[in-house]
Amino acid sequence: MLRIHLTVLYLILCCSLLDRPLHGEQLDTQMEEIKQSLIELKRDLLILEEELLYPASSQVAVYLSMNVGDFFNLDSVTLKLNGKEVSHYLYTELQIDALYRGGVQRLFIGNVKQGSNRISAFFIGKGPNGREYKRAATAEFEKNFEPTFVELKISDSTAKYQPDFVVSVSS
Amino acid sequence: MNKCRIQIVKFLIYLGLVTLTVTSNAITVQDDAPDFTLKSLQGENLRLNEYRGRVVLLNFWASWCGPCRQEMPLLDRIHKRYQDAGFAVLSVNVEGDPIPARALAQETGVSFPVLIDSGQKISELYELEAMPSSVLIDRDGVVRYIHRGYQPGDEAQYLKVVKQLIKE
Numbered sequence: 001m002l003r004i005h006l007t008v009l010y011l012i013l014c015c016s017l018l019d020r021p022l023h024g025e026q027l028d029t030q031m032e033e034i035k036q037s038l039i040e041l042k043r044d045l046l047i048l049e050e051e052l053l054y055p056a057s058s059q060v061a062v063y064l065s066m067n068v069g070d071f072f073n074l075d076s077v078t079l080k081l082n083g084k085e086v087s088h089y090l091y092t093e094l095q096i097d098a099l100y101r102g103g104v105q106r107l108f109i110g111n112v113k114q115g116s117n118r119i120s121a122f123f124i125g126k127g128p129n130g131r132e133y134k135r136a137a138t139a140e141f142e143k144n145f146e147p148t149f150v151e152l153k154i155s156d157s158t159a160k161y162q163p164d165f166v167v168s169v170s171s
Numbered sequence: 172m173n174k175c176r177i178q179i180v181k182f183l184i185y186l187g188l189v190t191l192t193v194t195s196n197a198i199t200v201q202d203d204a205p206d207f208t209l210k211s212l213q214g215e216n217l218r219l220n221e222y223r224g225r226v227v228l229l230n231f232w233a234s235w236c237g238p239c240r241q242e243m244p245l246l247d248r249i250h251k252r253y254q255d256a257g258f259a260v261l262s263v264n265v266e267g268d269p270i271p272a273r274a275l276a277q278e279t280g281v282s283f284p285v286l287i288d289s290g291q292k293i294s295e296l297y298e299l300e301a302m303p304s305s306v307l308i309d310r311d312g313v314v315r316y317i318h319r320g321y322q323p324g325d326e327a328q329y330l331k332v333v334k335q336l337i338k339e
Contacts (some may be wrong), residue, residue: 024316076216077217089208090209090210090216090218091207091208091216092215092216092218092221093215093216094218094221095218133215
């Protein structure tokens with residue numbers, strides 16, 4: 001009900017403001033100013049939303065990157081934070097290609113408590129000789145007041161002829 | 172005075188945006204179709220947004236649903252007929268178990284991708300109210316038609332909308 005009242009109030013006030021006759025040039029200038037204000041407002045809302053939803057003191061962001069995958073064809077990644085699944089992402093061929101070309105994916109952004117935390121990533125795909133492959137990589141980190149960034153890196157280890165899965169944490 | 176007016180308009184626009192965003196989340200015509208990625212029975216990961224540029228008929232079904240079984244061969248005919256004109260059918264099995272989905276797909280011999288909604292997340296995303304449900308999405312990824320349930324003869328309506336969207 002409150003939403004309906006607010007919408008009606010908004011429409012009435014908009015109509016009353018636009019009711020007054022304006023000269024052409026003045027109207028154009030005002031329209032431009034309103035558009036500029038709208039863009040600034042949108043930008044401010046975006047930053048505010050991020051700061052409210054993911055404040056630096058609890059923010060953790062996980063990024064995935066991939067080296068040329070001769071030894072591993074990625075299918076999906078499951079991410080667990082303190083034992084709870086927070087992300088399960090399936091990759092299409094186009095997305096894999098983008099990763100090969102140097103793309104970095106923001107897999108997850110969320111909030112964790114300060115102190116000790118544990119992140120685990122499970123990589124599923126096809127390994128050498130087309131075998132089904134499932135590997136996990138885990139890291140423990142201390143969450144402090146700064147935003148925490150976790151990098152999941154998949155690369156080929158030519159020494160072992162196997163893919164390498166590394167989790168590194170920076171804050 | 173002008174600055175004051177601009178501030179008031181700014182506030183009203185913000186209020187309007189807030190009002191609009193807190194209203195219902197049900198998918199309706201003219202909404203952007205929510206994106207998702209699911210695994211197909213062939214083992215391929217398919218993402219809805221990668222079908223931009225094509226008209227897509229997203230069909231939700233279950234193996235226990237009689238009308239779904241009736242509808243599938245008809246959808247397959249439409250898929251085969253208009254595939255080269257930039258049309259695709261993506262069918263989503265809502266049970267999450269590939270075994271009954273594979274059995275029915277083999278029985279009906281459909282040629283379009285059958286995706287498995289493990290976890291029923293996509294069904295929740297699209298807020299299905301009936302089975303089967305079909306959503307027609309245009310080349311820009313906008314929902315243009317929603318059809319709930321199936322009765323013999325409904326495929327004529329699908330065809331009408333598909334042709335209209337292909338011509339755009």
